[in-house]
Amino acid sequence: MKILDIGCGRHKTPGAVGMDSNPRSDADVLHDLDHVPYPFPDDEFDLVVGNQVIEHVGDVLAVVAELHRVTKAGGLIRLDTPHFSDVASYTDPTHKRHLTTESFAYFTGDRPDFDFYSHVRLRPRLIRVTMLKLWRLLGFELAVNSCNRYPALRFLRRFWEQYLCFVVRGKTIYFEFEVVKSGRR
Secondary structure, eight states: OOEEEETOTTOOOTTOEEEESOTTSOOSEEOOTTSSSOSSOTTOEEEEEEESOGGGOSOHHHHHHHHHHHEEEEEEEEEEEEBTTSTHHHHOTTOOOOBOTTTTGGGTTSOGGGGGGOSOEEEEEEEEEEEOHHHHHTTHHHHHHGGGTOGGGHHHHHHIIIIITTTSOEEEEEEEEEEEOTTOO
16 A cells, blocks of 8 residues: 655654655655645555645645545545644644635535535545543534434534534544545546
8 A cells, every 4th residue: 555644744654655845854755735736646645644734735625636636546535634613723823724524525525516616526434523531521522423423413513513613622623535536436
């Protein structure tokens, strides 16, 4: 399995090709994520990992398009980021984006009224919110993530993000997407 770790910093995924713009990182390839195209051919990777990096990019649409391009059909893109309700989303001055569980809906077909923004198609496999220990113990994290197992309960996550998340704060969001390329699964 060929893995690309974008924005790898000093904690590169073992066995991955690390890409980062910082020469003091563990990167194998020095490249700024905001400069496209990336120095890789189409369909190069089986898995792309981005740990706490997508919130730093200037153009999420362009970055996701590049990740889609360099990932094989059926490959996976795994991203995690602070939830927009977590104070960590705002305390780092290098964060350019504050994301929700719906931030990648343009790529999944869940927002057909906006599907003209990108040709990229991703199939969501998992979207998971983590919360602080108190909220986990009280069952909020389980309720918010229940739609992963029972899609009919998606309204719970939407209700939480729209009305409750600045009281019952999220910590991080983990996204796992399968890459869909035209005519292929």
